[in-house]
Amino acid sequence: MTYLLPRKTAASRRMRALVGSAGAIIILSALILWRAPSFFSGLFMSVARPFWRTEFSIQSGALESPGQLLSDNESLKRQLSDLELSIASTSVEATLEENDELKAMLGRASTTPAVLAAVLSRPPYMPYDELVIDRGSDDGIASNTLVYSPEMVLIGHLSALYSQTSAVTLFTSPGQKYNVLIGSSHIPAEADGRGGGQYQAEIPHGSAIEAGDIVEDQSLNDKEFGIVVTVRSDPSDPFDQVLFAPPVNIYQLRWVLLEKSPETNLKAPDPKARH
Amino acid sequence: MHTNITLRMLLDAAVVVCIFLGWWYIALPIAVLCAWALPYYFEFVGEGLLYDSLYGLGRGLGIFGYLGILISLFIGAVMLLLKAIVKL
Numbered sequence: 574m575t576y577l578l579p580r581k582t583a584a585s586r587r588m589r590a591l592v593g594s595a596g597a598i599i600i601l602s603a604l605i606l607w608r609a610p611s612f613f614s615g616l617f618m619s620v621a622r623p624f625w626r627t628e629f630s631i632q633s634g635a636l637e638s639p640g641q642l643l644s645d646n647e648s649l650k651r652q653l654s655d656l657e658l659s660i661a662s663t664s665v666e667a668t669l670e671e672n673d674e675l676k677a678m679l680g681r682a683s684t685t686p687a688v689l690a691a692v693l694s695r696p697p698y699m700p701y702d703e704l705v706i707d708r709g710s711d712d713g714i715a716s717n718t719l720v721y722s723p724e725m726v727l728i729g730h731l732s733a734l735y736s737q738t739s740a741v742t743l744f745t746s747p748g749q750k751y752n753v754l755i756g757s758s759h760i761p762a763e764a765d766g767r768g769g770g771q772y773q774a775e776i777p778h779g780s781a782i783e784a785g786d787i788v789e790d791q792s793l794n795d796k797e798f799g800i801v802v803t804v805r806s807d808p809s810d811p812f813d814q815v816l817f818a819p820p821v822n823i824y825q826l827r828w829v830l831l832e833k834s835p836e837t838n839l840k841a842p843d844p845k846a847r848h
Numbered sequence: 849m850h851t852n853i854t855l856r857m858l859l860d861a862a863v864v865v866c867i868f869l870g871w872w873y874i875a876l877p878i879a880v881l882c883a884w885a886l887p888y889y890f891e892f893v894g895e896g897l898l899y900d901s902l903y904g905l906g907r908g909l910g911i912f913g914y915l916g917i918l919i920s921l922f923i924g925a926v927m928l929l930l931k932a933i934v935k936l
Contacts, residue, residue, distance in 0.1 A: 588888075595890040602897060613901035621902055624868040694870055703903070 611733070618705075618735045625693035625705065625738075632827075687721070687830040688712065693738065696824055702746035702768055704729070706829060709737045714831055721830040722821040727751075727790050727798055728829070743823060745770050753798050755815060756786040762815070764788070764799070770823045772799055775812040788817050856882075860891050867899050875899075879920070883927040896920030 605612050634642070690706040708714050718731045720741045729749075732742035744751045749766035755776060762774035776782060788799035797820055805814040859882050866875035875895070883889040899916030911918075 591888055591890075595888070595893075598890075599893060613897060617898055617901040621868040624865065628869060705902075 611735075614733065615735045618738045622693070622707070622738055626707065629691055629693055629707075629827075687832050688714065690739075690829050690831055692826050692829060695826060696770075702729075702743040702749075702766065702770070702823075703732070704741040704743065704823075704826065704829065706739050706741055706831075707737065708831060709735045709739050711736050714739060718831045721796075721832060722819070722826060723828050723830060724821055725796055725830070726819055726821050727796055728819055728821070728823060728826075731831070741829065743770075745772060745819070745823065751798075752791040754789045754791055755801065755817075756780070756782045756788075759789070761791070764817075767816075770818055771802075772817050772819075774815045774817070776815055778806065778808075778811050778813050780813060782813070782815055852886075856886055859886075860895075863891075863895050864898065867895060867902065870903070872899065876919075880923055880927070883924055884931070889924065889927070892920045892924045893917065 602613075630636075634645070637645075688708060690708040692704050693707050694705040696702055696704075704720075706720075714731065714734065716731055716734045719727060720729045720731065722728050727744070729741045729743040729746070731739050733740035742749065743766070744764065745766045745768065747766050747768045751764045753762055753764045753772075753774065754760065755762050755774060758781065760776050760780050760782065762776050764772040764774050767773050772788075774788075782801060782804055784801050784803055786801040787797055788801060790796055790798040799817040799819050801815055801817045803816045805816070807813075859878060863875045863879050863882070866872070866878070879889075879892055879895055883892050896916035896919060900914055904913035904915060
């Protein structure tokens, strides 16, 4: 008669228990993913946030010596006072006031309700054309909020919203589309994201578009959306391919501005204001 | 035994931190080495899930949103197979 060794049986039981536990965890995870796809994202984003904040602080120079920080602080204060002096001595304020009045006459708000957000993670460390920012639903941010660079260049929209963080999908991400106007003749086209901070659009063959032309988004904001890099033309093709890129480097973004939607900037023209 | 568990936990922590910081090119080789050197490295699947949760899931990326889990399952299975062949 053959008997199994007790030690071997115990090891076998341990292995079965281990494999069973792992299988149960995998099945449970799959069920959670199926029923609540954003559960793990929200959970892990909360855990990852302190790491991203630390990385951001290190990149911002938080680990520099106190002497260096004091020196930087002093330098920035001087720059600020110089700028204040230069603004006071020019007619910038008068121009801004005039600009505000003209915009009010046209029924458009002079300022936009923008929220500043720090970029915690960005390409190329992110696998897709995405950013992770440190603002979320706790800050009153809504889903589908448009995202601008600090120079007010439209770059993307919120694709996932969590309590303290959000994911921004850039319009340069493959599969993303956005309506734009190309060149001084404002040729309407659809910008297709190509990844890596590049767009592609089709325009009718023979359109007078060349490298360096401005691309604007089709909202009433007239904000710069991109700059034409090259135009590919084939005589046998009725369409030309326009390749363009945002005027800002998405790989170097440290801050972004969030705006609720272009429509929120529009105000009905006040007839009394015109007279 | 304790050294092994400590080492395993340290390696897991290193992989998780690398994933948090987006350094997948460091996390992946460490995880593959762990899958080869350590017995029953089921953490690999969890790390794939962590990666997808941070950068993939719920972004409308379809199957690419599950790339981390799929790659971890594939590499984990290949490692198990290779280890079984080598033991034979």
